Each structure stands twice: as C-alpha cells, then as structure tokens.
Amino acid sequence: MKVRSVWLKAFGLWAALTLLCGGAYPLLVTVVGRLLFPEKAGGSLLRSGEKVVGSSLLARAPAGPGYFRPRPSACSWSTLPSGASNAAPTGAALTDSVRIRRARFQTENEPADGAEVPAEMLCASASGLDPHISVESARLQAGRVARERGLDEKTGAGLQKLIEDRTEPRLWGLFGLPRVNVTLMNFMLDTIPEFRNFHQEDGHDARPDPAEK
C-alpha cells in the first residue's frame, strides 16, 4: 500500500468518525435526553416562579444561620471551576482546617456534650459542590435553623420530620451513604410557608442580627 493512500484513508476515516462520534452521537443523546428526562438533562434546576435559583445537585455557599450549612468547599462553592483541596493526608494544612471546622460547627450548633461532629463537615468534598450532608449533621443543624427562623416547637419538630422524609438511602442498602440534600432543604425552607420566617413575606428579615448576640 502506498504511504499517500494510507494518509488519505486516515484523513477520510477521521472526518467520517468525527461527524459520527463528535456530531451525530452527542446530538442523538441530547434529543433522547430532552424527550425522556427534560428536567434532569437541563441540570435539575430549582425555580422560584420564573427565576432559576440553583440546581438541586449543586451546593451553594452558606446562606446564613437560618439555613443548613453545606460541606466545606475548597473552591468556595464556585462552579467555574469546581475543585478539591487535594490536601495530603500528612499535610499540616488539612489538620488545621479540620480543627477550625470542628470548632466552628460546635460554636454554631452547640451540639449536646460529647456529640462527635460528623466527618463530612470536617472535610472539603471532592467536587467542592457536594450538595449532601449526613443525616446526623442535618439533625444537629436543625435546632439552630429553627431557632434562627423563630419557629415554634411544633414547627421545629416538623423540620426534624422533614429531614427524615428527605433522607436519601443507600442504593440497594449497599452503595453510597445515607444523606440529606442541603440545597433542597434550604430551598424548602424558603418555599414551604410554615418554615419561612413570618416577617420575611413583607420583605423584612426578623432574624436577630448575629452582631447583637
């Protein structure tokens, strides 16, 4: 076979496969995805009226003491780009961060004596956008959230119930960990009327200013 004909065939094949694998294939997947799972293909967006307020799969920066706090993020919850700490297990930096995060969680949530701070709240996630926390840390945060929102005891219990209802289990009881989606929880805090602070509806934030405490 002549060398020139090899190059010509290689080029022809590259062009044909580019159109097939680079053009037709993703296009077909896009069309099928749009037809079967339009919400999911589009990023599982959360909407408030017409406005997009986020994606249920992506963590958001902590919104304040009246909301659940997501896992620590090495990229400050930015999506452009996402990122991890890549901290070495023997790095002093990691140990320092863990100490700071543990102290912050304890100050914020005042867990009962001896309650261990769940590991995922001490460690930055792999994506920096992990929307989930463990069920334990959701429970530990719920008291603070209810207090900051001025919820009465019954509604506070309702919040604990919401955590139970919204716990995502392991797959087949085996894969992954049980978890609660912080982004969704915070979205519900803003949209379910009983959890909203009553004064918020007319535009006033009735939460006490942290500086006053």
Add this chain to the structure above:
Amino acid sequence: MTVHDWIPPAVYIAVLAVLSPPLAAYLVRVLGENRKPFRGPLALLERGIFQAAGIDPAVEMTARTYILSLLAFHGIGLAALTVLQMLQGRLPLNPAGLANVPFPLAFNTAVSFATNTNWQAYSGETTLSPLVQSFGLGVQNFVSAAAGMAVLQAFIRGVVRQGRDTVGNFWADLVKSVVHVLLPLSLLWAVLLIGQGVIQSCSAGPAAVTPSGAAQTVPLGPVASQIAIKQLGTNGGGYFGVNSAHPFENPTPFSDFLEMLAILLIPSALVFMYARLTGQKKQGWMLWGVMLFLLIAGLSVALAAEFHSRGPDWPAMEGKEQRFGITDSVLWAVNTTCASNGSVNAMHGSLSPAAGGVAMLNIMLGEVVFGGVGVGLTGMLMFVFVSVFIAGLMVGRTPEYLGKKIEASEIKMAMIVLLVPNALILLGAGLAASVPAGLAGRSAAGPHGFSEILYAFASAAGNNGSAFAGLGAGSPFYCTTLAAAMLAGRLAALLPVVAIAGGLAAKRRSPETAGTLRTDTALFAFVLTGVILIVGALTFFPALCLGPIVEQGLFGLGRLF
C-alpha cells in the same frame, strides 16, 4: 470498617462476572473473523463509513502497514485536536466565550486524549468549549479506545493464523469496534446516566440567583454523552475538572455504580472474547482469575488502609463525596487504576498513603488487571510470554504459547511493552525530582510531594490519566515531559504487539505433547502472578519506599508536614 463494607465490592465483582460472558459472545459475533453478514442500522452505518472514507475492509494488511495506518490515523487526530483547541475562540458552539488554548497545554491535552490517557492539566468547564469537548475530545475517546481493540484483534489473528503474512485490516478493526461496540453501549449508558441526573445540553448554563442574592452559574454542556464513552472506553477524561466527583457527572450512587461497571466491563469481556476466538476457554478463565486475584488483593489493602490506618481523629472524607462515602470511593480508585481509565470519584491525593500507593502500584504493574480496552489484555499476554519464557528456561525447553514457538524476537518485543513504561516512570520522576521546574510543581511537603511527582509520571506513561492533583501539571515543564511520556508509553504499548502478531501469524502451530507447558492451569496462573508482581514490585520498590511507603509509616505515627 465492618463486614458491610465488603459487600459492595463483592456485588460489583459478581455483576461484572455475570455480564462479561454474554457481552463477550456479542463481541465474538460482531468482531470475530468469520462473522456472519450483518444486517440492520449498525451494518448500514459501518458500510457507509467505509464508503465515505474509501476503504475496502477486506484488504489484508501486513503488520508494517497495520502499524503505519495506526500511526497515520493517530497523527491526524493529534494534529486536528491541537489545532481545534488553539482556534476555539473563533469557532462556533462556544457559548461561554472561552479563549484559545495556548500551545503547550493544547498539545498536552491532544496527546493525552489521542493516547487514551486523558490526563487533564486543565479544568474542562473553564477551558474547553462544547465544540472541542464533543468534536475533539469525544471523538478521540472513541477512536483511541477502538485502536486498542484493533490491536487486540490483530494479535488474536496472529495467534490463530498459520503461515500467513497479514494480520487483518486496521481500518476495518477500528470501525467495527466503534460502530458495533463503543457507540451502542455509550448510547445506552448516556441515556441511563441522564435518567440519574447527568446533564446533556448544548446551551450555556443559566445564572442562578438565590433569594438571598448570591449568584452561581449552573454549568451546562453535552456531559452525559462524554461521560458514557469516557467510562466505557477506559479514557477517563471528565467534562469537569473534578471528573466523576462532580454532581453533574455522577449524581447518585446508581450513576456511580453504572460508571464504575463501565470501567471494567469491556476489558473483562475482551478476556472471554479472546478465549473464544482462540478456542481456549480455560485459558480465558485462567487470565480472568489472575486479574481478579490482583484486583481483590489491591482492593483489600486499600480498603483496610483507608478505614484503619489511623485513629478516629483522621476524618477520611477529605476529597470524597457524601453520596459515595469511603467504600465506593476506594472501590472506584482501585478499578480506575487497574484499568487505564483514570477517571476519579474521589481525590486520590487525599487518600491515605497506602490506598494512594495501591492506585500507583496498579498503574505501575502495567494496568494489566483487566486494564485498558484492548491494551490491558495485550499487556497481560506480554506477561504470559515472559512467564512462558522463564518457565521454558527452567525446564530447558523451547518456550511455546498455544503451539507457537516464542523466540528471541517475541521476547524482545514483549520486553519493550513491559519495560518502556517502567523506564519512563522512573527516569521521568527522577528528572522532575532533581530540577527546580519539577520540584516547583509540588503542593505538599515531605514524601507526599514526591508521591505527586511519581504518580504523575506513572499515570502518563501508563496512559491512565488520574492524578495526585495537587501537582501543578499546567506548567510548561510538566506539559512537555508528561506529553512525551504519554506518547512514548502508548506507542510502546501498541506497536510491538502488532509486530509480534505479524511474526506469530507466519508461524505454524506445533502439536501439543506431554512435554508442552500448559498455560491454562492453576500452576501457570501462579507463575504468571509471580512474574507480574516481581517485575512490578522489584522495579518500583525503591521509588515507592520514598513515597507512599514511608508516608504511610509517618502517617501512622501522626507526623505532619
């Protein structure tokens, strides 16, 4: 760690074992030499591509022409992908208005994807447009995997044929692998993944604003189509910088399971395809058994290390996602390095030193534990040749494999496949650890800094693509040295195998006698495992001592850097 943590790996392996033989039967039907004429849309597609490119699939090639065709095809892909990235700012389908990629990085990325490595010195979401991702990277994801499968098919012909000087047609092997195997499986996987929440969109992401006024761009793109092939083709290059840890690439434990299954599915099925096409069923189970043993051995060490190597005050969740947890993250890390996949769902650099060391060792062994699509099995077969040779020397017989004499030329070629990556890893890491430009890339002090460098060269030369990602791999020094390692590693993995195939095809099979060393027995499996571990362990033991081994010791003592 409890008994519960052993069940997911067991279930994973069981599913893999159940799915591999049927997929192998399909592979035999569509790739086998004497396949029946095919009908249906895939056959039409196959014919259409041959016509468009002016290829006659029936033309036989010598090993030399086969290699030339492979090189020409890779050369064009490499050049096109480099140019595409350097011009992306002026091309359409760039909704975020991303700038042209500068040359060293563009070349590094092009080499990385053309060689099936998918090392990523960039973050996809802020560097590459959907056009480059699909028409550039996506295409190389398919064809680099298919090239590995093609080389395996050529090798099988070498084993099966007698007195012939040809090993098949590269174009035909490549196209059949894409059209009948990678494309349909990717379609299936992509749709399943979208059902779990993986995104697939051609528009730019919306800017979301929360009630409290904070803004966040929701990054969209043709992700599911890319993820499906990156997992199935042992490519591993994520759409996003954090790869399959990103919730848009891998949103649920089920998507995680699917993606993890895709890493080893085709490599595992190819072992059984090889066994069927060479008429050596028992041989297939022997090879598969050795692979499984090495997988389980690595997994056991890594899991134990991650759960137990330090007291409860070391929270092992750094660089891991809550929806996966420790077990699934370690299982993925072991799978992705057994294969030459290199995708990650947790950050390997934050694993405990021993678990990260297992990942590194898997790559250093040549990724023959199931391994990359096609090249994993051919790499394992090179170890088989060396084992046959050593056993032959011990009993004073001419070594044979499946009736074909293994002579000096075969052993030389096998040694190139096995030793070139080793040399690249050790020399590359040695160079980087001794010049300022290399040392500057470290993000960690102490032995972990050396581990970052060692892992980078192992990953590049082994065409894996995962990383201890703290390393500043975007610098000109690492862009060029790692690109060279990837290219040399890939050529060394593919070309000698085709050359061996050419030599074997010409040889006649000698009849089996009582003195023949059987290669499908438990005894041979033992010899093979020994050879793999001795070549890997002895070559890398000193380097591993300076990195993960000493770090694990210090880690246990609580020493920090």
